[in-house]
Amino acid sequence: METSSDRPGGTRRPMWGRIVAGVAVVVVLLVLVERFSLVPGFGGLFGSDTRDRSGPALLKSVQDMDRYEAAVGNFQVVVDLEKDAAFLPDAIRGTRTLYVGAGTVSGYVDMGGLDERAVTVNEDRTGATIRLPHAMLGTAALDPNRSYAVSKQRGLLDRIGDLFSDNPAGEQAVQKLAAQHIDAAARDSGLVDRAEKNTTSMLEGLLRSLGFREVTVTYG
Known part of the structure; x- marks a missing residue:
C-alpha cells in the first residue's frame, strides 16, 4: 500500500495542517454567507445580539446652581x-x-x-x-x-x-x-x-x- 512518504518527490503533510486548512475554508465560507447573504435566510444565523449589562447609575453629589x-x-x-x-x-x-x-x-x-x-x-x-x-x-x-x-x-x-x-x-x-x-x-x-x-x-x-x-x- 502506498503512503504519503512513498510518493515520488512528495512530503508528508501533517494531519493538523489539513485540519487548520479545513477550518479556514469553513470560516471564509461562513463570512461570505453572512456578509453577502449568499443563502437566503441563512445570514441571520450569526446575527449579533446586544445586551446592556450595566449597573445602576449612582448619584455621587448634588451641587446647587448659583x-x-x-x-x-x-x-x-x-x-x-x-x-x-x-x-x-x-x-x-x-x-x-x-x-x-x-x-x-x-x-x-x-x-x-x-x-x-x-x-x-x-x-x-x-x-x-x-x-x-x-x-x-x-x-x-x-x-x-x-x-x-x-x-x-x-x-x-x-x-x-x-x-x-x-x-x-x-x-x-x-x-x-x-x-x-x-x-x-x-x-x-x-x-x-x-x-x-x-x-x-x-x-x-x-x-x-x-x-x-x-x-x-x-x-x-
Missing part, C-alpha cells in the same frame, strides 16, 4: 489631527484622524457672591439698580450624538499597537482638541454680550412685574 444660564451657543468644528514619527514613513508609524466635533458652550452670570449691596432701591420703591459681575463662558460640552470620526489613517505599527491597547484607536486627543477649538470660537462669538443682554431683559421683566417702573442693570 448662576443664571442666559445663552447657549451651538458650535461645530472639523479637526484634522496628524501625528508623524521621525525617520519613519507614515505607512509604518503615524496617525491622521479627521473628526467632526459638535458641542455647546453656555454663557452665564454668577449670582452666588451677591449680597444686599448689589441691589439699590429708591425711597418710593419705584426704581431699582442691580450690579452684577460680567457674564462668563462655560466649558465646551461635546455632543456624542453629533460628533464622529470621518476617517482614521494609521501606520502598521500603530495598528499592531491597537491590538494590545485597552482603548484601541482612542479619540481622546481629537475630542480634546475639538473642545479647545469650540472654546476659542465661543470667546469670539459675542456669547458673553448676549448672555448679559438676556440677563438684563429677565431682571427688568421680573422687577417690573413687582411694581418697579425704572430698572437699571450694570455689569462690572
Whole structure:
C-alpha cells in the first residue's frame, strides 16, 4: 500500500495542517454567507445580539446652581489631527484622524457672591439698580450624538499597537482638541454680550412685574 512518504518527490503533510486548512475554508465560507447573504435566510444565523449589562447609575453629589444660564451657543468644528514619527514613513508609524466635533458652550452670570449691596432701591420703591459681575463662558460640552470620526489613517505599527491597547484607536486627543477649538470660537462669538443682554431683559421683566417702573442693570 502506498503512503504519503512513498510518493515520488512528495512530503508528508501533517494531519493538523489539513485540519487548520479545513477550518479556514469553513470560516471564509461562513463570512461570505453572512456578509453577502449568499443563502437566503441563512445570514441571520450569526446575527449579533446586544445586551446592556450595566449597573445602576449612582448619584455621587448634588451641587446647587448659583448662576443664571442666559445663552447657549451651538458650535461645530472639523479637526484634522496628524501625528508623524521621525525617520519613519507614515505607512509604518503615524496617525491622521479627521473628526467632526459638535458641542455647546453656555454663557452665564454668577449670582452666588451677591449680597444686599448689589441691589439699590429708591425711597418710593419705584426704581431699582442691580450690579452684577460680567457674564462668563462655560466649558465646551461635546455632543456624542453629533460628533464622529470621518476617517482614521494609521501606520502598521500603530495598528499592531491597537491590538494590545485597552482603548484601541482612542479619540481622546481629537475630542480634546475639538473642545479647545469650540472654546476659542465661543470667546469670539459675542456669547458673553448676549448672555448679559438676556440677563438684563429677565431682571427688568421680573422687577417690573413687582411694581418697579425704572430698572437699571450694570455689569462690572
